[in-house]
Amino acid sequence: MSELIGAPRGVYDILPEEAEQWQWLESRLKHVIHLAAYREIRVPIFENTDLFKRGVGETTDIVNKEMYTFLDKSDRSITLRPEGTAGVVRAYLSNGMHRLTPPVKLWYFGPMFRYERTQAGRQRQFHQIGIEALGSSGPAIDAEVILIANDCLEAVGIKDCRLELNSIGCTDCRPRYRDLLRQTLEPKLPLLCEDCKERFERNPLRMLDCKVETCQAQFVNLPSTIAELCQPCKEHWDGLLSALEQTGLKPVLNDRLVRGLDYYCRTVFEFITTDKRLGAQSTVCAGGRYDYLIETLGGTRTPAIGWAMGLERVRIISDAPSGSGPSVFAVSCDEKAALSIATRLRREGISCDLDFAPSGKPRGLGKQMEKANKTGARFAVIQGEDELASNTISIKDMKSGEQTRIPAQELVPFFSGKVGTPAN
Numbered sequence: 001m002s003e004l005i006g007a008p009r010g011v012y013d014i015l016p017e018e019a020e021q022w023q024w025l026e027s028r029l030k031h032v033i034h035l036a037a038y039r040e041i042r043v044p045i046f047e048n049t050d051l052f053k054r055g056v057g058e059t060t061d062i063v064n065k066e067m068y069t070f071l072d073k074s075d076r077s078i079t080l081r082p083e084g085t086a087g088v089v090r091a092y093l094s095n096g097m098h099r100l101t102p103p104v105k106l107w108y109f110g111p112m113f114r115y116e117r118t119q120a121g122r123q124r125q126f127h128q129i130g131i132e133a134l135g136s137s138g139p140a141i142d143a144e145v146i147l148i149a150n151d152c153l154e155a156v157g158i159k160d161c162r163l164e165l166n167s168i169g170c171t172d173c174r175p176r177y178r179d180l181l182r183q184t185l186e187p188k189l190p191l192l193c194e195d196c197k198e199r200f201e202r203n204p205l206r207m208l209d210c211k212v213e214t215c216q217a218q219f220v221n222l223p224s225t226i227a228e229l230c231q232p233c234k235e236h237w238d239g240l241l242s243a244l245e246q247t248g249l250k251p252v253l254n255d256r257l258v259r260g261l262d263y264y265c266r267t268v269f270e271f272i273t274t275d276k277r278l279g280a281q282s283t284v285c286a287g288g289r290y291d292y293l294i295e296t297l298g299g300t301r302t303p304a305i306g307w308a309m310g311l312e313r314v315r316i317i318s319d320a321p322s323g324s325g326p327s328v329f330a331v332s333c334d335e336k337a338a339l340s341i342a343t344r345l346r347r348e349g350i351s352c353d354l355d356f357a358p359s360g361k362p363r364g365l366g367k368q369m370e371k372a373n374k375t376g377a378r379f380a381v382i383q384g385e386d387e388l389a390s391n392t393i394s395i396k397d398m399k400s401g402e403q404t405r406i407p408a409q410e411l412v413p414f415f416s417g418k419v420g421t422p423a424n
């Protein structure tokens, strides 16, 4: 026997039962997103490495430590996408979508790849769904984007979530905040981690993102981003708050929430759950405005905002039901008869399974009924010797145990209205 080949570290298989939960989640989330007229875009899983260096940021952990980058056979540097936005913006520009009437509202779904330390709930191949709205600068679209995230989470049964919201200003007002932050943190610098010391020089906003507890403990009485906003940023912020208020969505204002990269601006937000199944509190959706990114990637300056949601975490705390069995299970002493019944039902949109014996010879009706029971079928349709001889079919309700016999040709009408096609 040959040696088994295992899966690489950090990936996992989504087995049928869980895959059915994924289908349920995906269909609910897509439904909510489609209601707001966002359209799907499917972009490649790998791109030129430079796209992510510029589009995610050369100073980020993602680009520095976590990307799956390799040379292809022609020595081009290729990277498996670590996130969705850069590829969507690249596609928006290379397909001339910037010439469409704005805003261009897009969504995507699929696997992302990051070489991270593996731990519970963190895989090296993971899945995100995200939306991007490109071409509108007003606060109303920020509110729409945030509301869609909220409705997506509600649609899959996630309740214990709070929306944290902040504005990090623009290229006019952020330098002032950055300077203030440097002034406040400079005396504490010796107490901070090496990464923070480096961030202090390059981009002090990113210090606030530091995961080291002793650093976070020093970050008290910091200047507020909101207090330093310029007039246009303040108006945008007030507009967003009042738009959200009108819909009844109550954000928690958190002026520590930042996106430390230069092309992010104004609105940043996260949906954070306290659901114990994810351990400590955990971000399930994060997003923000990125008005300078499209320019960074070679387009003209275009306002844009979006979010991404990690589906591994969402699945764990959602109401996703595990899959149900077929509506009907066909049982017969003659495999061909069972297959013929199944085919008639399937062609009418009624799901039906039957027993395929490992030996190739039909098993006894009792064994087949056991199988019907195990699959969770709602009804069993039985054609034994008796039924075959009289051209009839017995139907057993697997819940009540009640059994009735009908003429064979009434099979399909019998089920109309009793069972439907599965929701997916």
Ligand SMILES: [Zn+2]
Binding pocket: 169, 170, 171, 172, 173, 174, 229, 230, 231, 232, 233, 234
């Ligand atoms: Zn500003």
Ligand SMILES: [Zn+2]
Binding pocket: 192, 193, 194, 195, 196, 210, 211, 212, 215
């Ligand atoms: Zn630190």
